[in-house]
Amino acid sequence: MKTAVAETIFACGQQGLQNRQTASIRIYPDKTIFSNYGGLPQGYSVEDFIKGRKASYTRNKLIARVFKDASIIEEYSSGLKRVTKAFMENGNEPLEFHVDSSSFTIFAKSINDETLQKTAEKSSEKILVLLAANAEIGAKEISEKLNISQRAVEKQIAKLEQKGLLRRVGPDKGGGHWEITNGKSA
Numbered sequence: 001m002k003t004a005v006a007e008t009i010f011a012c013g014q015q016g017l018q019n020r021q022t023a024s025i026r027i028y029p030d031k032t033i034f035s036n037y038g039g040l041p042q043g044y045s046v047e048d049f050i051k052g053r054k055a056s057y058t059r060n061k062l063i064a065r066v067f068k069d070a071s072i073i074e075e076y077s078s079g080l081k082r083v084t085k086a087f088m089e090n091g092n093e094p095l096e097f098h099v100d101s102s103s104f105t106i107f108a109k110s111i112n113d114e115t116l117q118k119t120a121e122k123s124s125e126k127i128l129v130l131l132a133a134n135a136e137i138g139a140k141e142i143s144e145k146l147n148i149s150q151r152a153v154e155k156q157i158a159k160l161e162q163k164g165l166l167r168r169v170g171p172d173k174g175g176g177h178w179e180i181t182n183g184k185s186a
Contacts, residue, residue, distance in 0.1 A: 034106040039099060046097045049080040089149050123148060124156050128180060131166065135177040 026033045040046070047053075058064045067073045074082070087095055087108060096107040123146065130142055139157065143150040160166040170176030 028110075030110050032108045032110065034108070036104045037102060039101045039104055046080065046099060050084050052078070052081055085147075088147065089152070123152065124160055127153065127156050127160065128165070131178045132180055135179065137178075 098105045139153045143153045
């Protein structure tokens with residue numbers, strides 16, 4: 001959420017100084033809505049920004065430069081890509097985008113305990129499938145294949161070990177491998 005908020009703050013800075021309408025963040029129990037007035041530049045799409053296919057488009061170059069120099073933003077035209085990735089890694093549902101000529105709005109559904117549990121279960125299942133296919137695969141490679149953080153993979157592996165569904169045989173580095181135990185004691 002920190003990335004999304006930072007990017008929305010930057011969006012405020014992207015408005016022309018004469019424009020009295022600003023970006024906003026509205027937080028509700030079931031969703032958060034990020035709105036920015038002005039829409040996307042003609043010929044640009046949300047997908048273009050998420051995939052990094054379009055060059056930077058800066059409405060207010062001075063403010064953009066200040067944000068960049070202050071390390072508030074990492075690079076130009078990367079916000080949607082990073083926000084989308086951050087939300088997915090956090091277990092959120094995909095973001096919903098509404099764009100027209102005068103506004104750009106992102107709807108982010110809130111995560112509840114049930115969603116967190118379902119996401120964790122799905123991740124655990126995917127991790128087990130990857131380990132069944134390659135018992136020597138590491139957390140970093142799993143995180144890349146599943147597009148989740150390495151820390152999330154490590155937490156899921158620890159839970160699988162606690163449940164007795166997985167155990168490490170040999171050293172963590174160099175020569176060890178995973179064994180799926182199906183809840184049976186070794």
